[in-house]
Amino acid sequence: MTMRDVLIYPDIRLRSVAEPVCEINDEVRALVDQMFDLMYARQGIGLAATQVDMPLSLIVIDLQDKSNPPLVLINPEIVEKSDAMVNSEEGCLSFPNVYVKVARVEKIKFKAQNLEGEWFERETDGLLSVCVQHEIDHLEGKLIADYLSSLKKHMLHKKMKKLKKTVL
């Protein structure tokens, strides 16, 4: 299988919209393993398949706390949202060393399939709620930069482009 890496903003492929996962086969299982490896190597808590140049509706999450075991969300969808909002500083593996204040709904109910293909529903708030919303944004090609004012987004875009050139 191809070795994958996390795409870095402003890579245009981060704007891909994910297609549903139709069949949970060996290829999907291998992708999930690779995504967990990459996420742990970069010390992230969530990673969407679109971030590794694989536009499939697939997310891995590990908040690294005992009450929240690692999660694989296949074809995830938010089915209910609270009215209350929360602000938090969000990082993203596609934006190294960048934090953006994002307002999101506080509580969500989401549904997804697990690796066995079974659908489940879960209500959540706190960090898991923020993380699921952030990762589902990725599946729609939406990024934390999109929550900035256009001036700040422009500045970040320039900074990241420069950074990428230096690294390469």
Ligand code: NI
């Ligand atoms: Ni992200």
